[in-house]
Amino acid sequence: MRVVTTVDGMTHATPLFLPVFERDNGFVTTDDLQNLFGVRGLITNGFFIYKERALRTQVAQEGIQSFLGFDGLVMTDSGAFQQFTRQLYLSNKKIIAFQQEIGADIISPLDLISTPGENRTTATKKLDATLRRIEKGLEIATDAVLAGVQQGGRFLDLRARALEALKAMGCQYIALGSLVPFFNKRHDLEFAGEVIYQGRDILGEALPVHLYGAGDPVELPFYFALGCDIFDSSSFVHYAMGGWCMTPFGAFKLDEQLPPVEFLKQSPFFEGDFEALGADTARLARHNLWMILHVIEDARQRKEAGTLLDHLDHVAEVHQHWFPDSKLQPSWHILRQACALA
Numbered sequence: 296m297r298v299v300t301t302v303d304g305m306t307h308a309t310p311l312f313l314p315v316f317e318r319d320n321g322f323v324t325t326d327d328l329q330n331l332f333g334v335r336g337l338i339t340n341g342f343f344i345y346k347e348r349a350l351r352t353q354v355a356q357e358g359i360q361s362f363l364g365f366d367g368l369v370m371t372d373s374g375a376f377q378q379f380t381r382q383l384y385l386s387n388k389k390i391i392a393f394q395q396e397i398g399a400d401i402i403s404p405l406d407l408i409s410t411p412g413e414n415r416t417t418a419t420k421k422l423d424a425t426l427r428r429i430e431k432g433l434e435i436a437t438d439a440v441l442a443g444v445q446q447g448g449r450f451l452d453l454r455a456r457a458l459e460a461l462k463a464m465g466c467q468y469i470a471l472g473s474l475v476p477f478f479n480k481r482h483d484l485e486f487a488g489e490v491i492y493q494g495r496d497i498l499g500e501a502l503p504v505h506l507y508g509a510g511d512p513v514e515l516p517f518y519f520a521l522g523c524d525i526f527d528s529s530s531f532v533h534y535a536m537g538g539w540c541m542t543p544f545g546a547f548k549l550d551e552q553l554p555p556v557e558f559l560k561q562s563p564f565f566e567g568d569f570e571a572l573g574a575d576t577a578r579l580a581r582h583n584l585w586m587i588l589h590v591i592e593d594a595r596q597r598k599e600a601g602t603l604l605d606h607l608d609h610v611a612e613v614h615q616h617w618f619p620d621s622k623l624q625p626s627w628h629i630l631r632q633a634c635a636l637a
Contacts, residue, residue: 296595297503297524299336299368299468301400302438307368309503310519310591312510313338314584315529318363322532322580325365331581332588335367338527341394341402342374342385351393358398370401370442370527375408387428388435395439401468402439404432409448409473418448426460433464442470442505445494449477454490458497468503469494471523475508482514482545482614482623488521488630495522512587513545513614516594517627520603521634531587535580538573543590544613545621549573562586604636 299307314328316337328334344354354362359369371394374385387405394402405428407421425446432441443466447453461469471490478487487506494504503525506518510528518526531541539546542558549569559565564582565572572579597603611624630636 297501299401299440299503299525301368301440305368305400307335309524310595311336311368311525312515312587312591313368313370313525313527314531315339315527316363316365317343320532322535322577323584325363327581329365329367332584334588336370337363337365337367338370338372339363340374341371341397341399342377342390344397345374345385345390345393354397355393360398362397368400369398371397371399371403373403373405375403375406387432391432391435391441395436399439401442402436403442403470404428404444406444406446406472409446411449411476413448415448415450415453418446418450418453421448422446422453422457426457429461429466430464433466440468441466442468444470444472444507445490446472448473449486451489451493455493455497458494462498462502466502468505469498470505470507472507474506478509478514480622482511482618482621483626484514484517484623485626485629487518488626489633491518491521491523492630492634510587511546512541512543512590513610513623515587515591516597516603516610517607517623517630519591519594520598520607520636521630526591528587531583532580534583535576538579539583540569540572540579541583541586543586543593544610545618549579561589604631 297309313336316339345351360366373390390405406425409418409421429443443461445454445457447457474487504523505525506523508528509518509526510530515526534541534546538549540549540554542554547554553569562582562585564578594603597606611627615624
């Protein structure tokens with residue numbers, strides 16, 4: 296398995312799921328993450344800290360691990376996604392320097408996110424600007440690992456060019472950006488899967504690859520099989536807030552349809568009572584997080600045993616039975632053939 300190596304020489308084995316964490320979220324604490332779930336890393340938004348002057352000073356003095364009360368791997372985001380909703384009045388140089396100052400292990404550039412509908416010209420401009428920002432960021436990030444973020448929109452050749460450039464720059468941590476809209480369309484794995492498989496071919500076997508925003512346990516083992524080994528999401532909370540219960544075969548709305556009980560028997564948060572689980576959003580969020588971590592660990596073990604691909608065929612079959620309109624099974628069949636997975 297691949298490892299993430301931080302500047303202080305610490306190594307973190309993959310696969311890793313990094314829960315998106317903000318303090319006082321009302322669902323899980325960092326003590327929960329470490330002692331209840333065994334989470335080894337998390338991601339938090341560095342921009343949200345930076346934008347509040349008093350908080351910025353406090354965290355710079357305390358350090359991000361102390362501030363969060365978490366002694367595992369900490370990755371910070373730059374606020375790139377927030378550019379869609381507001382003017383940030385922030386430079387790439389400043390937010391990279393700030394993330395490093397507060398002691399984050401993995402830090403993020405202020406990349407320019409591409410949307411699926413953007414044309415080649417726009418996607419190319421955003422890609423080129425992001426690469427320039429990463430190149431400058433590598434000069435600043437001497438005490439942290441800077442994520443080399445791939446852009447390129449819906450164009451595989453641009454995404455390939457991005458990875459070749461990031462590899463040439465010497466990036467030690469690769470993140471695949473702007474893919475959430477693609478794999479949120481009825482579990483269609485095809486484009487995200489092609490990006491992952493192509494990326495692993497370009498990057499080789501050593502570098503860890505992070506798929507931004509991936510957090511549905513029915514999809515994660517497929518992305519892992521294709522070459523991704525780090526994921527992050529706040530899905531466990533958002534699904535719970537909507538009343539969705541995660542299982543290895545798909546999420547069910549508890550007030551509309553009930554998942555088969557055998558899918559949930561292993562969860563320490565289920566306790567055999569759907570009504571109670573649906574009425575307690577915090578408990579449902581904890582179940583969902585447990586399910587994500589369980590599925591990733593199960594995929595790791597199956598890969599080591601050489602049974603992962605057969606298991607994924609089974610997952611796709613069961614999922615399709617319960618969700619006939621899903622694109623997961625047909626897109627998986629296309630990927631297995633196209634990528635010659637056997």
